[in-house]
Amino acid sequence: xxxxxxxxxxxxxxxxxxxxxxxxxxxxxxxxxxxxxxxxxxxxxxxxxxxxxxxxxxxxxxxxxxxxxxxxxxxxxxxxxxxxxxxxxxxxxxxxxxxxxxxxxxxxxxxxxxxxxxxxxxxxxxxxxxxxxxxxxxxxxxxxxxxxxxxxxxxxxxxxxxxxxxxxxxxxxxxxxxxxxxxxxxxxxxxxxxxxxxxxxxxxxxxxxxxxxxxxxxxxxxxxxxxxxxxxxxxxxxxxxxxxxxxxxxxxxxxxxxxxxxxxxxxxxxxxxxxxxxxxxxxxxxxxxxxxxxxxxxxxxxxxxxxxxxxxxxxxxxxxxxxxxxxxxxxxxxxxxxxxxxxxxxxxxxxxxxxxxxxxxxxxxxxxxxxxxxxxxxxxxxxxxxxxxxxxxxxxxxxxxxxxxxxxxxxxxxxxxxxxxxxxxxxxxxxxxxxxxxxxxxxxxxxxxxxxxxxxxxxxxxxxxxxxxxxxxxxxxxxxxxxxxxxxxxxxxx
Amino acid sequence: xxxxxxxxxxxxxxxxxxxxxxxxxxxxxxxxxxxxxxxxxxxxxxxxxxxxxxxxxxxxxxxxxxxxxxxxxxxxxxxxxxxxxxxxxxxxxxxxxxxxxxxxxxxxxxxxxxxxxxxxxxxxxxxxxxxxxxxxxxxxxxxxxxxxxxxxxxxxxxxxxxxxxxxxxxxxxxxxxxxxxxxxxxxxxxxxxxxxxxxxxxxxxxxxxxxxxxxxxxxxxxxxxxxxxxxxxxxxxxxxxxxxxxxxxxxxxxxxxxxxxxxxxxxxxxxxxxxxxxxxxxxxxxxxxxxxxxxxxxxxxxxxxxxxxxxxxxxxxxxxxxxxxxxxxxxxxxxxxxxxxxxxxxxxxxxxxxxxxxxxxxxxxxxxxxxxxxxxxxxxxxxxxxxxxxxxxxxxxxxxxxxxxxxxxxxxxxxxxxxxxxxxxxxxxxxxxxxxxxxxxxxxxxxxxxxxxxxxxxxxxxx
Numbered sequence: 001x002x003x004x005x006x007x008x009x010x011x012x013x014x015x016x017x018x019x020x021x022x023x024x025x026x027x028x029x030x031x032x033x034x035x036x037x038x039x040x041x042x043x044x045x046x047x048x049x050x051x052x053x054x055x056x057x058x059x060x061x062x063x064x065x066x067x068x069x070x071x072x073x074x075x076x077x078x079x080x081x082x083x084x085x086x087x088x089x090x091x092x093x094x095x096x097x098x099x100x101x102x103x104x105x106x107x108x109x110x111x112x113x114x115x116x117x118x119x120x121x122x123x124x125x126x127x128x129x130x131x132x133x134x135x136x137x138x139x140x141x142x143x144x145x146x147x148x149x150x151x152x153x154x155x156x157x158x159x160x161x162x163x164x165x166x167x168x169x170x171x172x173x174x175x176x177x178x179x180x181x182x183x184x185x186x187x188x189x190x191x192x193x194x195x196x197x198x199x200x201x202x203x204x205x206x207x208x209x210x211x212x213x214x215x216x217x218x219x220x221x222x223x224x225x226x227x228x229x230x231x232x233x234x235x236x237x238x239x240x241x242x243x244x245x246x247x248x249x250x251x252x253x254x255x256x257x258x259x260x261x262x263x264x265x266x267x268x269x270x271x272x273x274x275x276x277x278x279x280x281x282x283x284x285x286x287x288x289x290x291x292x293x294x295x296x297x298x299x300x301x302x303x304x305x306x307x308x309x310x311x312x313x314x315x316x317x318x319x320x321x322x323x324x325x326x327x328x329x330x331x332x333x334x335x336x337x338x339x340x341x342x343x344x345x346x347x348x349x350x351x352x353x354x355x356x357x358x359x360x361x362x363x364x365x366x367x368x369x370x371x372x373x374x375x376x377x378x379x380x381x382x383x384x385x386x387x388x389x390x391x392x393x394x395x396x397x398x399x400x401x402x403x404x405x406x407x408x409x410x411x412x413x414x415x416x417x418x419x420x421x422x423x424x425x426x427x428x429x430x431x432x433x434x435x436x437x438x439x440x441x442x443x444x445x446x447x448x449x450x451x452x453x454x455x456x457x458x459x460x461x462x463x464x465x466x467x468x469x470x471x472x473x474x475x476x477x478x479x480x481x482x483x484x485x486x487x488x489x490x491x492x493x494x
Numbered sequence: 495x496x497x498x499x500x501x502x503x504x505x506x507x508x509x510x511x512x513x514x515x516x517x518x519x520x521x522x523x524x525x526x527x528x529x530x531x532x533x534x535x536x537x538x539x540x541x542x543x544x545x546x547x548x549x550x551x552x553x554x555x556x557x558x559x560x561x562x563x564x565x566x567x568x569x570x571x572x573x574x575x576x577x578x579x580x581x582x583x584x585x586x587x588x589x590x591x592x593x594x595x596x597x598x599x600x601x602x603x604x605x606x607x608x609x610x611x612x613x614x615x616x617x618x619x620x621x622x623x624x625x626x627x628x629x630x631x632x633x634x635x636x637x638x639x640x641x642x643x644x645x646x647x648x649x650x651x652x653x654x655x656x657x658x659x660x661x662x663x664x665x666x667x668x669x670x671x672x673x674x675x676x677x678x679x680x681x682x683x684x685x686x687x688x689x690x691x692x693x694x695x696x697x698x699x700x701x702x703x704x705x706x707x708x709x710x711x712x713x714x715x716x717x718x719x720x721x722x723x724x725x726x727x728x729x730x731x732x733x734x735x736x737x738x739x740x741x742x743x744x745x746x747x748x749x750x751x752x753x754x755x756x757x758x759x760x761x762x763x764x765x766x767x768x769x770x771x772x773x774x775x776x777x778x779x780x781x782x783x784x785x786x787x788x789x790x791x792x793x794x795x796x797x798x799x800x801x802x803x804x805x806x807x808x809x810x811x812x813x814x815x816x817x818x819x820x821x822x823x824x825x826x827x828x829x830x831x832x833x834x835x836x837x838x839x840x841x842x843x844x845x846x847x848x849x850x851x852x853x854x855x856x857x858x859x860x861x862x863x864x865x866x867x868x869x870x871x872x873x874x875x876x877x878x879x880x881x882x883x884x885x886x887x888x889x890x891x892x893x894x895x896x897x898x899x900x901x902x903x904x905x906x907x908x909x910x911x912x913x914x915x916x917x918x919x920x921x922x923x924x925x926x927x928x929x930x931x932x933x934x935x936x937x938x939x940x941x942x943x944x945x946x947x948x949x950x951x952x953x954x955x956x957x
Contacts, residue, residue: 081909088910089572095565096574102559103587103699104566106580117573120913228573425551426558429590460947467951474955484954485870486844487881488545489554492950493844 029055031373032156032170034148034316037073039349039362040176041132046370048139055168056141057148057158061180064190067198070129071136071143074178074350075359077125082200083220085121087391090227094393101430112228114205122201150317154344157317172373175323175332175340175347176366177316179309179357184212188272192283193303196221204279206230207301212269214240216390218306219252223393226260233262233298235269237290237307241390245402248440248455255394255436255457266290272303311351321345326353336380338369356386387454387469389462394436397465399472401453406442415452416443418478422494424459439494441481449478456491464492497624499525501857502640504618504626504800507543509833509846510646511602516854518609525638526606527628529617531796533668534653534661540599541606541613544648544834545843547595552671553691555591557875560698564877568914582699584676592672614638620805623826642857645807645816645824645831646850647800649793649841659759663767664787667692678785681706681769689790690739694877697748704749704784706756706771734887735880738920738941742878745917754780759787795835805829810837820864822853840870871953873946878920881945883953884937890926899936900929908943 031047033040036058044056060077062068069077089112096110136143144166146158151167158166181195194202196217207230211222214236226232234256241249257263267287276282280301287296311330318325318332323340325332331353338346346369349362364381371377387399406415419440427433442453454468468476486493501517503510506528514526530547532538539547559582566580606613616628616636626643628636651666667688670677679702680693689705696703744750753774760768766783773780795814802809808817808825815837822830830853833839833846848865855861871883890899902925907918926937938952 084909085572085913088913089569089574092565092569092572092574095562096569096576099559099562099566101586101590102555102562103583103585103590104559104562104580105583105586106566107577111575113573113575115573116571117913120571120573124912425554428594429555429558460944463944463947464951467948467953467955469951471951471954471957476954480957481954483866484957485842485848487871487873487946487950487953488843489550490873490944490946490950492947 027154027169027171029053029142029168029170031055031172031174031370032057032148032168033174033176034156035073035176035178035312035349036071036132036143037176037178037349037362038075038359039178039366040073040174041071041136041366042363043174043176043348043366043370044141045135045139046367047374048141050370050374052374054141055170056136056143057146057156058143059145059147059160061147063195063197064183065194065198067201069201070126071132071145072125072129076128076132078197078200080359081128082121082125083196083224084391085124086117086200086224086228087220089117090224090393093227093229098426098430098432114228115203117228118200118202125200148316150321150323152320171344173345174366174369175313175316175318175345175351176349176362177312178350179311181305182308182310183305184269184307186270186272188274188283189269189305192272192274193305195305199304206304207280208299209233209302209304210235210283210285210298210300211304211306213306213308214238214242215306215308216241216244216392217309218304219256219392220390221304221306222261223256223391226256227393232260233264233300235264235267235287237268238266244390244396245398245404245440245453245455247403248396248398248438248457251436251438251457252390252392252394252396255433256392258433259393264296267296269303270295275299309350309357313351329353337372338365338381355383356388358386358388361386385469385472387465389465391462394457395459395461397454397456397461399454399465399469400451401442402455403440403442403453406444406453410444410446410452414445416445416449416478417441418443420494422458422491424491425489426459437491441478443478451476451478451481458491460491467492497639497641499523499612499638499640501525501642501644501854502527502626502638503644503646505543505644505646505648505833505835506541506602506613507646507648507833507846508545508843509648509850510543510644511541511606511850512847513644513646513832513850513854514611515605515609516851517858518611520854520858522858523612524610525612525614525640527614527616527618527626527638529615531617531650531799533650533666535665535669537669537672539672540596541602541615542595542599546598546602548668548671550843551598552591552595553667553695554875555594556587556671556695556699557691557877559587560695560877563698563700564916568910568916571914584699585674587699588671588673595671617799619799619801620807621801623805623829641828643805643829644822644850644853645800645829645835646833646846647796648834649795651789652792652794653789654756654791657756657758659761659767660756660789663759663761664789666789670788677701677788679783680704680786680788681782681784689788690743690876691874692788692790693748694743694875697743697746698877702749703747704751704782705743706751706754706769708755709753734924735882735922735939735941738922739874739876739878739880742920743876745919746877793834793841797835807831813837821856822849822865839867840872842870842872845870869953869956871949873949875946878941879943879945880939880941881949882937882939883949884935884956885926886937886939887924887926890936894928894936898929900927900933901925902927906942910943 030052031054033044033056036056044054047054060068146160148156151157154169183189211218211234222232222234240253269287271286273284275284313330323342332347333353348365350357368381390396422437423434437458440455443449444452500522501524503514503526506526514524517524530538614628618626621627625639654660681704693703693705754771756771758770768783770781806826816831818836832849834841852865873881911918921942924939927933
């Protein structure tokens with residue numbers, strides 16, 4: 001198509017900086033979005049609303065184990081959605097136990113069937129993939145299931161599964177390619193281990209599992225696997241939930257330990273070998289201590305790696321158009337309008353440097369960006385006080401500063417922390433823990449005791465946190481918090 | 495002074511206990527009188543008031559039991575193999591709930607003791623403005639005098655005494671939570687939120703439940719004390735929410751007999767109850783038999799036995815409730831009233847507690863802060879819960895005019911319902927805003943799971 005433009009429109013158009021690909025002066029599309037995930041799709045649909053000609057490219061490189069999925073990105077396929085559904089399955093297992101105390105009677109022997117659950121979950125995801133394709137069609141957004149990479153100014157090459165290449169040009173681009181799980185870089189990791197990319201569609205029960213990592217992905221997966229009745233161990237290199245309030249992180253870990261998850265602290269795997277074939281087979285893991293000279297070994301059916309995620313930015317031709325990335329992390333630095341160093345190329349979502357890796361953030365950033373580009377809006381995405389929830393067995397909702405960062409920023413003498421344990425009413429009758437649920441708010445003494453951090457550990461933490469986040473955005477102070485009447489009896493009234 | 499106590503609280507419920515304990519913090523000499531007149535069926539309970547014994551607490555626990563029944567069904571979709579059939583045993587649940595409530599009674603007594611508040615298990619009545627006569631069950635009398643008196647005696651369920659057999663054969667929420675055996679096939683009659691909540695959990699634990707209503711769901715709220723002067727909290731005129739909630743209940747098996755008025759209740763030889771009613775639509779008379787008939791036709795304050803005239807405390811002659819000003823003072827300067835017994839206040843535990851604490855702080859702690867009854871969030875714990883804060887759409891229109899209001903609303907499906915193949919038709923959210931500029935939010939309404947958890951934080955935002 002580039003060739004066609006060159007001949008038809010302006011044969012005298014000068015060559016671009018590298019002298020190889022000319023800058024087209026009329027484009028195939030107003031906007032091309034590379035990556036059909038939470039951010040990408042939101043941006044594309046928004047642009048179509050303003051009558052723009054939009055294309056979305058989405059492609060999933062299969063995992064080392066061969067897993068792949070449809071349109072929708074991480075959240076829909078191998079993130080938030082299947083995670084929450086499996087978390088729910090685990091919670092229901094707990095509910096079954098509670099229900100006996102509330103008078104429900106059924107056989108003692110209750111087992112979980114992995115395949116039944118996974119099939120249901122995958123069916124639901126399939127319906128979402130389908131729904132997105134229909135929405136794109138209805139909003140007249142062109143969708144190609146192809147791998148997009150820049151080959152020159154305003155030009156990308158799209159390669160589909162069969163290897164067929166096509167070139168497309170656009171006035172503007174949004175990169176929203178997201179991330180993929182990191183591997184350890186030790187013998188046997190890619191051959192024998194799985195990641196979250198594989199777990200949610202695993203066609204057999206994972207059995208006795210070793211989860212490597214201490215991220216929220218690691219803890220959430222370990223949590224629900226244990227809740228489904230599996231033998232789960234978590235191997236942690238140093239601390240849990242880096243970046244989160246450590247006081248809360250430790251409470252989460254304690255709870256998981258007391259509820260059937262084993263932890264191996266301060267070890268990293270150095271070798272994974274298969275000792276028996278099967279679905280699942282048996283793997284032998286050798287791990288080394290990070291503090292002393294000690295090696296340990298263990299056997300597991302499945303090893304799940306959850307040690308971090310890396311942005312998909314190194315093989316999309318960014319060098320060809322001069323987009324700067326952080327060479328160490330692969331993340332793309334942008335200004336407060338999501339613009340890269342190349343004016344017509346923007347980026348949103350998990351690939352951004354120093355921004356939160358959350359679906360709602362990507363969606364919001366994508367929509368606002370498009371509104372600024374095509375609808376004359378000026379609102380920028382507000383990355384401050386973004387609420388989030390970790391769906392560990394005991395859920396953790398948070399918004400704003402952790403205690404550590406508040407102390408760092410404002411000084412210990414200038415913050416006041418109010419906290420309380422609470423016992424959800426629904427836990428009384430089944431005699432569940434009465435000192436595990438916990439809530440904490442951090443206030444800035446110098447600013448009318450404004451609430452700058454909110455943390456809650458307990459059931460339905462996400463539901464509880466959402467409204468508080470809205471209130472914090474309104475500038476909630478401790479006095480206002482005290483002056484608001486509680487709803488009784490719910491956890492949130494604490 | 496000449497009075498024995500600095501503060502006497504009549505009524506050991508949510509408001510009364512909160513007020514008494516707060517006053518004790520200031521080193522004051524405080525006494526609490528609490529007494530439970532047995533229900534017509536003979537049910538009685540310990541210290542703590544309605545919420546703890548026959549309200550919020552047992553209600554929420556039984557609601558939870560019913561939700562767990564749904565969870566059992568969902569669990570199968572999520573891969574849990576549970577052998578059918580699954581049964582619910584009322585007595586296991588009732589015992590567990592009653593044991594928990596009793597532990598709360600005990601806890602309250604210990605707390606009063608720790609805070610050196612004197613507790614009398616006696617029924618109080620005024621002898622003069624500073625004197626209350628307490629009578630034990632056995633008839634023993636004690637006289638208590640105090641500088642300040644707080645009336646917090648709450649309310650009790652009403653009986654439709656004009657219906658033959660209503661008093662003899664029917665029960666109320668006072669009895670339901672203390673039944674040792676299953677109520678069986680139940681008819682909770684008339685519609686108030688109490689009725690819907692109870693019908694909801696009874697259906698959820700597998701009982702054949704029918705709700706008989708005179709007119710439309712939650713219509714009763716229009717006349718209920720939830721409305722006061724210019725301010726309306728969200729229970730009123732929420733026909734839309736009410737119909738979503740009842741639609742959901744209907745789809746789960748609760749039967750509704752709409753526009754029916756019971757005329758009599760008789761006992762059959764089998765010990766079952768025969769209810770006769772008039773169907774206003776068809777203009778016919780119908781009957782059916784039930785194991786239990788539960789009345790939920792409203793609650794009324796027990797002010798007659800208090801002898802308020804002797805003290806000079808004025809009540810609203812229509813409702814029987816005590817008239818108070820913004821500082822909870824009655825027509826007699828040193829006599830106050832808080833909680834369900836007060837005219838024009840929401841009948842909610844958290845407001846009674848907050849009002850009680852603030853009152854104690856004003857009396858003994860040099861505070862001047864008054865209770866803010868605006869924008870109080872609340873939740874109805876029907877099978878599909880309804881949480882709200884602020885104005886209803888109608889109230890907002892009344893206050894500001896329909897041209898100045900914008901309503902945002904949406905139906906949604908909780909993720910957890912997808913795999914469970916549950917119907918989310920009634921999951922709904924509505925936000926009522928001012929139309930101008932920043933579109934300030936006046937009211938928020940949410941129907942769905944965990945409605946209370948959802949609404950609480952937004953209540954802060956609205957404040």
